[in-house]
Amino acid sequence: RRGRPTLWLQQGTAQAINAGDSMFTLAHLAMLELEKTVSLSTALECAWLLHQSCVRLTRGQYLDLAFEQCQSVSLEDYWNMIGGKTASLLGTCAQLGALVSGADGAVGQELYQFGFNLGLAFQVQDDLLGIWGDPAVTGKSVASDLMAHKKTLPVLYGLQQGGAFPARWQATNITEDEATGLARLLDQAGARQYAEDEAARLTAQALDSLERAVPGCELLQEFAGRLLQRQK
């Protein structure tokens, strides 16, 4: 939806949430239709795994919301949060593909790890774009995540390093001009490099899992590589 109006802006929050609830349920119904093409026990296992993943999503979302009220959030807290909120779902998607195609449980586990680490890398990349992304491409304002006081990976890293960044970031209102300055400070403190290295490391881990699960799978290798290169 980047660059296009969101549903809640067009129809209001209540209708948008309800539409989301409806689509969520339709996704689960689609999953249950697997019984037409795979064994009943596989269909049930897939439904179970998807719901389990949804519980982890709400746990991640809980942490994300709770972090807004917290003075200090550790990097460990951050990884737990995005593990639940983003990575778990990608992991489950890959795992479900394995199960539906009849692969054994070990291959499913490896593909879960592929998707999970790719999901972590995806979120880190999202954090990078929220600060250093090109507004003309992302459809958001410059350093929008800094203005919104989001506790993203570069910010948490920057807060740990001390120096000029922490005091200026904790100011109540951050204007667009200040956000640009803060992004520069973060860059100088090594936060951008750190996040880029983490995204690359996680993508490499993901590709290792993929290679163990499905050797020479160029399509998914390319997919993983593109996620890391994306600009929006």
Place this chain on the structure above:
Amino acid sequence: RRGRPTLWLQQGTAQAINAGDSMFTLAHLAMLELEKTVSLSTALECAWLLHQSCVRLTRGQYLDLAFEQCQSVSLEDYWNMIGGKTASLLGTCAQLGALVSGADGAVGQELYQFGFNLGLAFQVQDDLLGIWGDPAVTGKSVASDLMAHKKTLPVLYGLQQGGAFPARWQATNITEDEATGLARLLDQAGARQYAEDEAARLTAQALDSLERAVPGCELLQEFAGRLLQRQK
């Protein structure tokens, strides 16, 4: 929760919605655990029926939200809305009980009708309490649904009857004093009697279905009777 603070008041809207999403998913996981006690195909059918019911819930909620923007809502619209928003879930609950206990499909259908009509009666009773309920018992203010401009069954009936009610109800802000007067007008127009008759008629229909499905089931007969007598 009547008379106690809601979660969103305590924790904010975002955390409350997320907690609801989590509980929703846990309910579906509990349903999938049926595979331990019934056949795989019954477990899948139950999961399917519950999700189908959830789609109808979102359709009812869509109508409810859409009605807020509508000048005129017919009684037929109203029954469609509460059929999706309230009655479908009660119907499915009763049907699931039948399936899990090994009853055949026809008994499941009758119990669906039992729950569905009971759900309609429940919602009509809710509408009555929202206007004529005792604030000391309901924990809400007098005629709170009138102040909130809710298009409940008594209101829709009253709007159809013409007279003094429609013009006064359409005023933008309704104070607590005015709401009390409006409730009296509705009563005089026969709206309260109409809604009470509908609740009684639907409960009788529900009991007929119950008798066909499970003859002499005193526990569920008593349950249905209590819903109609409830004061909050």
